[in-house]
Amino acid sequence: MARKLPKTDVVIVGGGATGLVAAYELAHADRRCVVIERGPMRRTSPTLQSPEQHDELRYGIRHEHQVDVRRNTLTFRNNRQQRALPMRRLGSFLPGEGVGGSMMHWNGVFWRPLPSDLRLRSHHEERYGRGILDEELTIEDHGVTYDQLEPYFDFSERVFGASGRAGNLRGETREGGNPFEGPRSSEYPNPPLKQHFAGALFEKAARETGAHPFPLPAGNCSQEYRNPYGATLHPCVYCGFCERFGCSYFAKGEPLSAVLGQLEGHESFDLRHECEVLRVDKSADGKTATGVTYVDRGGNEYFQPADLVLLCAYALWNTHLMLVSGLGRPYDPETGEGVVGRNYCYQTMAACNVFFEEGVRTNPFMGAGALGYAIDDFNGDNFDHSELGFIGGGYIGCSQTNGRPIEYNPVPEGTPEWGAQWKRAVRDYYLRHAGLSIHASSVATRHNHLDLDPTYRDHLGRPLLRMTFDFPDNDRRMAAWLVERAEEIARAMERVERYDTENRAAFGKAYTIVPYQTTHNTGGTIMGADPTRSVVNPYCQSWDQHNVFVFGASLFPQNLGYNPTGTLMGLAYWALAAIREDYLQNPRSLVST
Amino acid sequence: MNHAHTIAFGIAGGIVAAGWLADAVQAQSDAAAVGPTPERLFNATIRERPDEDLIAQGRLVAAGGSGAGGAAMACFTCHGADGAGDPAGAVPRLSGLPAWYMYKQLNDYADGSRDSASMTGIARQLSDTEREAVSAYYAMLDSPHPRMPPAGNLRMLQWGQQIAAVGATDRAVPACLSCHGPDGAGLPPSVPYLAGQHAEYIALQLRLFRNGERHNDAMQVMSAIAKKLSDEDIDAIAAYYSRARPVDAAPRADAGQ
Numbered sequence: 080m081a082r083k084l085p086k087t088d089v090v091i092v093g094g095g096a097t098g099l100v101a102a103y104e105l106a107h108a109d110r111r112c113v114v115i116e117r118g119p120m121r122r123t124s125p126t127l128q129s130p131e132q133h134d135e136l137r138y139g140i141r142h143e144h145q146v147d148v149r150r151n152t153l154t155f156r157n158n159r160q161q162r163a164l165p166m167r168r169l170g171s172f173l174p175g176e177g178v179g180g181s182m183m184h185w186n187g188v189f190w191r192p193l194p195s196d197l198r199l200r201s202h203h204e205e206r207y208g209r210g211i212l213d214e215e216l217t218i219e220d221h222g223v224t225y226d227q228l229e230p231y232f233d234f235s236e237r238v239f240g241a242s243g244r245a246g247n248l249r250g251e252t253r254e255g256g257n258p259f260e261g262p263r264s265s266e267y268p269n270p271p272l273k274q275h276f277a278g279a280l281f282e283k284a285a286r287e288t289g290a291h292p293f294p295l296p297a298g299n300c301s302q303e304y305r306n307p308y309g310a311t312l313h314p315c316v317y318c319g320f321c322e323r324f325g326c327s328y329f330a331k332g333e334p335l336s337a338v339l340g341q342l343e344g345h346e347s348f349d350l351r352h353e354c355e356v357l358r359v360d361k362s363a364d365g366k367t368a369t370g371v372t373y374v375d376r377g378g379n380e381y382f383q384p385a386d387l388v389l390l391c392a393y394a395l396w397n398t399h400l401m402l403v404s405g406l407g408r409p410y411d412p413e414t415g416e417g418v419v420g421r422n423y424c425y426q427t428m429a430a431c432n433v434f435f436e437e438g439v440r441t442n443p444f445m446g447a448g449a450l451g452y453a454i455d456d457f458n459g460d461n462f463d464h465s466e467l468g469f470i471g472g473g474y475i476g477c478s479q480t481n482g483r484p485i486e487y488n489p490v491p492e493g494t495p496e497w498g499a500q501w502k503r504a505v506r507d508y509y510l511r512h513a514g515l516s517i518h519a520s521s522v523a524t525r526h527n528h529l530d531l532d533p534t535y536r537d538h539l540g541r542p543l544l545r546m547t548f549d550f551p552d553n554d555r556r557m558a559a560w561l562v563e564r565a566e567e568i569a570r571a572m573e574r575v576e577r578y579d580t581e582n583r584a585a586f587g588k589a590y591t592i593v594p595y596q597t598t599h600n601t602g603g604t605i606m607g608a609d610p611t612r613s614v615v616n617p618y619c620q621s622w623d624q625h626n627v628f629v630f631g632a633s634l635f636p637q638n639l640g641y642n643p644t645g646t647l648m649g650l651a652y653w654a655l656a657a658i659r660e661d662y663l664q665n666p667r668s669l670v671s672t
Numbered sequence: 673m674n675h676a677h678t679i680a681f682g683i684a685g686g687i688v689a690a691g692w693l694a695d696a697v698q699a700q701s702d703a704a705a706v707g708p709t710p711e712r713l714f715n716a717t718i719r720e721r722p723d724e725d726l727i728a729q730g731r732l733v734a735a736g737g738s739g740a741g742g743a744a745m746a747c748f749t750c751h752g753a754d755g756a757g758d759p760a761g762a763v764p765r766l767s768g769l770p771a772w773y774m775y776k777q778l779n780d781y782a783d784g785s786r787d788s789a790s791m792t793g794i795a796r797q798l799s800d801t802e803r804e805a806v807s808a809y810y811a812m813l814d815s816p817h818p819r820m821p822p823a824g825n826l827r828m829l830q831w832g833q834q835i836a837a838v839g840a841t842d843r844a845v846p847a848c849l850s851c852h853g854p855d856g857a858g859l860p861p862s863v864p865y866l867a868g869q870h871a872e873y874i875a876l877q878l879r880l881f882r883n884g885e886r887h888n889d890a891m892q893v894m895s896a897i898a899k900k901l902s903d904e905d906i907d908a909i910a911a912y913y914s915r916a917r918p919v920d921a922a923p924r925a926d927a928g929q
Contacts, residue, residue, distance in 0.1 A: 122841055123839075123844065123846070124838055124839030124840065124841045124844065124846060124847065128838045128846065128849075129849070129850040130849065132850075302892065310844065311844060311896065313893060313896045313897065314892060314893050315891070316851060316890075316891070327847065328893075329844050340844050
């Protein structure tokens with residue numbers, strides 16, 4: 080029997096980026112916030128300091144900052160004809176666990192969506208006619224526009240100290256930035272990072288092919304910077320330990336460096352770590368949530384009543400929590416009806432590995448998660464799709480994230496996978512490799528979805544989340560086309576000895592959860608303007624229980640060609656503004672149905 | 673690039689992490705010529721081990737000053753024949769400091785980006801080769817550390833050690849050893865050791881970083897940190913590191929034979 084605790088104004092599930100930002104904003108609106116986080120407490124100092132933090136075996140290989148799949152995992156299958164099995168080792172994606180969440184160990188690639196990305200269905204129907212969209216595609220509009228979100232993108236970039244160069248400042252195109260991006264109301268708070276040698280070669284080659292390279296928008300801070308919350312970010316030292324690691328230097332914009340230090344000690348902030356939310360509880364009439372029930376590390380169960388419930392867990396677990404709590408109608412791929420679990424999407428990843436001639440030194444050990452150049456010419460609908468047979472696209476980037484000793488060992492295709500020849504090849508190529516990464520969109524289809532597994536349970540006895548996913552043919556066609564674009568740039572790069580390509584979404588290759596691809600799982604609790612096709616309304620508020628708001632990439636109706644963090648942080652600030660400025664004064668559904 | 677110059681400099685800012693691969697990293701002058709301008713890159717480069725001639729020349733500069741004469745007096749005069757420096761204040765221990773780090777400091781003194789009443793004039797008298805040579809010379813020294821200074825205030829030492837190891841949590845200060853290496857042994861070529869450096873010198877430099885008088889650190893990393901430190905923090909860090917000794921007090925990786 081759960082012990083009932085005193086009521087709080089707001090209960091927040093998850094102590095990651097959106098959870099801590101929500102706590103900051105609402106505690107400063109005089110609302111008592113209880114944040115419940117199932118992982119451990121962390122602070123940049125002392126928890127993330129090196130040399131301990133730079134332990135690649137512990138964090139890079141054994142994933143100690145990520146979800147413990149012995150306790151919480153999901154089952155996976157490619158399609159409904161298969162039986163799903165539990166994922167017992169992390170691979171394709173690495174959801175975070177613990178205070179700071181997944182953004183704590185992100186690389187820092189900090190994009191905004193294109194204006195057309197946020198009204199994807201309408202945009203394509205307007206530009207190409209309805210025929211462009213295959214019937215299988217269940218892509219949607221977000222229900223909120225770029226112009227509405229712009230001030231919140233801008234603010235989140237200030238909080239996390241984004242470094243980059245605006246390519247579109249209030250409608251004026253600026254040399255050296257991304258000419259395809261939507262208008263920015265202000266310049267990046269920090270200038271771009273220093274660039275790496277291979278990136279400079281890529282930049283030159285991309286320009287020669289007619290593309291428009293620019294520095295990747297970075298959450299790795301390029302200089303000393305004080306954010307709007309009063310936290311000081313330090314300059315990045317290019318140590319090459321971003322993704323999978325916490326930043327020792329207060330240089331990566333993430334919840335610990337940018338938010339937590341300014342929030343701890345606030346009288347309205349109560350953080351309970353190593354406590355796991357079992358379910359969201361509903362009122363007798365089902366029209367509101369009454370709070371959450373959670374279990375602490377000792378197995379004690381508590382009911383935390385609250386006026387407002389914010390779901391700020393990782394995208395997959397937000398969906399899981401709604402399903403096990405009976406919030407919203409579960410999606411049924413058979414009928415296409417229901418919403419929770421609908422439009423699960425991933426990211427379509429491919430690469431072109433470039434090996435330079437002897438004598439070129441790329442010095443990969445000097446890196447940062449978002450250090451590099453990218454082109455956006457082939458992303459979204461920045462190019463004509465009418466004859467291509469697919470929609471969507473991606474950016475092609477040349478970044479230098481790390482040269483870490485265990486996993487950074489690029490060798491040309493055809494090298495044996497072990498033994499003397501492999502070792503020789505690692506030595507030969509360590510200092511003369513660059514990866515051109517293709518980071519592309521993922522369309523929603525009727526088949527790819529999330530639901531509850533009928534067989535397997537988690538350590539608390541709840542059914543595991545079940546993922547059904549394979550790359551849609553649309554994305555396979557897109558990936559093949561994008562690989563050719565990357566090859567054109569590789570051919571134009573100087574002093575290249577050879578290059579190899581790698582396409583995760585090649586025809587004939589089923590998606591697999593084994594090799595790491597990217598931690599960009601999206602959808603499941605999508606936003607939209609139509610309650611029969613979305614879980615939350617355009618203010619990220621549950622259609623069914625008006626005091627439940629959802630945060631994070633589970634809101635995305637489909638995944639864009641961009642890393643999701645910038646988009647989801649903008650959405651978080653947008654929703655928080657609606658909560659602060661409207662909902663708290665008059666709690667109700669903010670969109671009448 | 674002049675082959676006689678054993679320590680080459682690909683220029684730029686973000687050289688902080690190069691450290692242990694110094695020997696492996698080679699000059700990229702030819703590669704740089706193909707397009708990107710060098711100032712946009714961040715390659716710290718060291719070509720090969722210093723040769724005997726360079727060390728001999730470095731010893732001459734250390735003992736006798738610049739070949740050009742003038743204000744560049746012998747380094748020995750203040751820093752000592754063994755590079756031990758002077759615990760009294762402004763004169764650091766040089767023995768075993770990374771060569772590249774010292775060469776950069778001499779260049780910075782000469783061009784005014786690090787200001788010093790005594791060192792600016794001296795560095796300006798030295799030729800480029802002399803700066804390299806004397807840096808290589810002091811880098812290869814492995815002088816014994818001076819006798820341990822008195823422990824003094826143990827609470828202060830403990831606070832210094834804590835900042836060194838995990839930072840100052842309440843002010844978001846990162847640990848010194850996140851960059852300066854385990855035990856404060858330094859990370860060549862660009863990050864100097866702190867262990868065994870004179871307390872007065874460490875404290876003075878932190879205060880100079882804090883008030884902006886010293887600003888030749890890559891990307892102003894040290895300035896950002898020093899601004900968050902109180903006088904007590906600075907004295908504690910300095911006291912701790914002046915008493916710390918690297919576990920393996922071997923010469924630096926790039927220190928030569």
